[in-house]
Amino acid sequence: MTGAGPGSGVPEGYVVCRYCRTAHPAGGPSCPACGAALDVRQAVSRSGWVEQPPVRDLARIQFGRSRVQVEGRRVPVADFSLEGEEWIYFSHHALLWAEPGVNLAAGSLGGAWNRMLAGMPLIMMEARGPGRLALSGSQAGELVALPLAPGQQLWVREHRFLTATGNVTYTWEPTGIWYVTGSGDDRETHYPLGQFGDRFTAQQGPGLVLLHSPGDVFLRDLAPGEALLVQPGALLYRDVSVSLHLHLEYPGGAQQVSWFSSYSRRSIWLRLVGPGRVAVSSVFAHTGGGAVRSQSPSTLRRW
């Protein structure tokens, strides 16, 4: 965390959480906005990745008048206590339990046909207070809480979203990252970043987005123009200021190995260019094999 200082814009007696970047009163074992443990040393690799610390078991995160308590370590549960008319929305399969008094309703989303084709939920459940309910993911991993300031936007990989507060709007957009392998009847279009990405925007007040990430989570701040190659399947979220495109890399000497490996050993990367924050998870899906026939705008490197 970073402290207040002249010109920092952080009020006296407040500190900025090093993970969610929210200012909060100094002291306390965890950040009240994202639950990150604050009384542990920051884990930064020599290559510059900051490890997102797991939200401590039973840590509480406040939003509006409501709060969420995180329970468990391997597949953490988000246990919500909703006050008044405050509400959250989520995909129905994330619901673990709910008190009978919680008002559950279905909210539909636009673009149903495209969403169905992309394997994304067609309906978002809405849960309105007062009452308690709990949500969880389905893989061993981490719960990542992302408080959003009014007007702030965030891009999130599809299927990583667990829930968001009612004052955060949710839209989705094509990722624009694709490549085609095969020909004729075997022609196949691959979307290594998913066909669609989620975009969350906080409206008038501050909002909260919770993600479930398989594996461990690492953050990095890219300077303006700084570039990095990451596995497309590993990207978890990014500031919308970070641009991205496909990058094809062919290892040297592939032709000497065989004609087959000259294309099957290619690496398909996402090239991320700063400025902004990016997060990756250590579990990712592999990119499909075969020669790339065509692709979205990309850069290329042959070694």
Place this chain on the structure above:
Amino acid sequence: MQNDPASTSCLTCGAPLDVRDVVSDSGWREAPRLRDMTEFRFAGSVVQIEGRLVPVADIALAHGDAVYFEHHVMLWKDEATPVAAMPTQGGMRRLFGGMPFALTLAYGPGRVAFSRDSPGELVVLPLPPGAELDVREHAFLLASHTVGYSFVRLQGLANVLHGGNGMYLDRFVTTGAPGLLMLHGYGDVLERRLAPGEKILVEPGGFLYKDASVALQAVQLPVRTGLLRRGMYLAELTGPGRVGVQSMYVHHHAE
């Protein structure tokens, strides 16, 4: 490896030195759980371990050093880190066996990071000159360029591990120079040293690695496993040497 008495982790494998050995009553030793951000060295390069659930091996490769791996285990890399294809022996047989046809080599100077796809442990095996180790297919994360790579097919394990295709083991060999081998074990990893002639039966899906001196063969147990199913195959390992198993695995229908 001899370490400075003040060190908290081993310089060549990253194992914590300030914790006691965890050995079960039956003789299995838990593989050391590498501490987050632990660093260790091979040749002139430095490996840093990051994360707890699905750990990442983040390598700063020195000039003249290289590591090889299956290309899909790369998590990220610096743009300037060069990569090259590395041929393997066995050509089409490897292809039909579902094993990588060619490996990828990343060489220094540069940074590159690796991880597998499920919760588990990184097993760091520094190999002295003259070592020979057999590893379950697709369990290997990376090896340094001084480690030779080949594979062996176990004829007797048809229908035990691959439903009729037999089982391949990756074989890693060092000759004149030491090397580094890193595996990803699913779940927890346990190791046991077998005495000469000592045998142990292991669920084939749980087998992770063994010294080449340990013999491996399938044995059928006369056990009913269902209404019409009779006989259950297990992997019989015979010492002398080390055997490593993983606690999380896909059960192979061994009837």
